[in-house]
Amino acid sequence: ILNVEQSPQSLHVQEGDSTNFTCSFPSSNFYALHWYRWETAKSPEALFVMTLNGDEKKKGRISATLNTKEGYSYLYIKGSQPEDSATYLCAPGGGGGNKLTFGTGTQLKVEL
Amino acid sequence: DAEITQSPRHKITETGRQVTLACHQTWNHNNMFWYRQDLGHGLRLIHYSYGVQDTNKGEVSDGYSVSRSNTEDLPLTLESAASSQTSVYFCASSESLASEQYFGPGTRLTVT
Numbered sequence: 515i516l517n518v519e520q521s522p523q524s525l526h527v528q529e530g531d532s533t534n535f536t537c538s539f540p541s542s543n544f545y546a547l548h549w550y551r552w553e554t555a556k557s558p559e560a561l562f563v564m565t566l567n568g569d570e571k572k573k574g575r576i577s578a579t580l581n582t583k584e585g586y587s588y589l590y591i592k593g594s595q596p597e598d599s600a601t602y603l604c605a606p607g608g609g610g611g612n613k614l615t616f617g618t619g620t621q622l623k624v625e626l
Numbered sequence: 627d628a629e630i631t632q633s634p635r636h637k638i639t640e641t642g643r644q645v646t647l648a649c650h651q652t653w654n655h656n657n658m659f660w661y662r663q664d665l666g667h668g669l670r671l672i673h674y675s676y677g678v679q680d681t682n683k684g685e686v687s688d689g690y691s692v693s694r695s696n697t698e699d700l701p702l703t704l705e706s707a708a709s710s711q712t713s714v715y716f717c718a719s720s721e722s723l724a725s726e727q728y729f730g731p732g733t734r735l736t737v738t
Contacts, residue, residue, distance in 0.1 A: 545723050545724070546723050546724045548726065548727070550727075557716065557729035557730065557731055557732060558669070558716075558727075558729050559729070560726030560727065560728075563724060563725065563726050565724050603668065603669070605669075607723045607724075613659065613671055613674050613682075613684065613723070614671075614723070614727070615671070615685075616661075616668045616669040616670075617668060618666070618667065618668040619668055
């Protein structure tokens with residue numbers, strides 16, 4: 515079982531603010547890093563899957579970076595909107611086996 | 627369109643009863659996963675499968691079993707339901723560890 519830490523646990527921002535979250539994981543036996551967006555009463559939906567050190571991915575106002583050598587990934591949201599309110603999960607894969615270990619997530623609330 | 631479905635969506639059962647939760651995907655993915663979601667723990671892996679006739683234990687497999695007789699289905703069985711198994715259960719599938727996981731809508735199970 516990988517030790518995955520996400521910070522902060524929760525975050526309240528105003529509409530238009532930019533924000534970022536951190537995901538820390540063991541750098542040994544790393545295979546891939548997934549980010550998911552999870553709205554209340556729905557299922558998690560994939561945002562990004564990154565595999566290479568230095569990877570950067572972008573989807574609209576959301577982007578992510580990956581540092582596999584030091585074991586962390588950042589998720590950035592530019593100009594937060596109320597519809598960005600959700601829990602953001604990171605999940606590294608590694609340590610043997612074709613499976614992911616999910617962090618407990620960062621809960622984002624964007625207020626008008 | 628390809629999809630992943632779960633049934634039932636809600637289930638109430640009594641302690642000691644055997645319960646089976648269904649998961650069906652039409653993505654033709656080899657990898658399938660069962661997770662449970664609990665407050666403070668995020669998503670924890672129960673069992674997973676890489677393909678037909680293959681099953682593997684996850685982080686919290688005690689009291690659960692799965693079988694994979696075809697590509698599309700991975701039913702999860704609680705042999706003798708316990709109150710500690712009250713949770714929301716999510717099924718997911720993917721092509722590979724480097725591919726996003728597609729999640730089903732979830733099953734809310736209450737054991738009384």
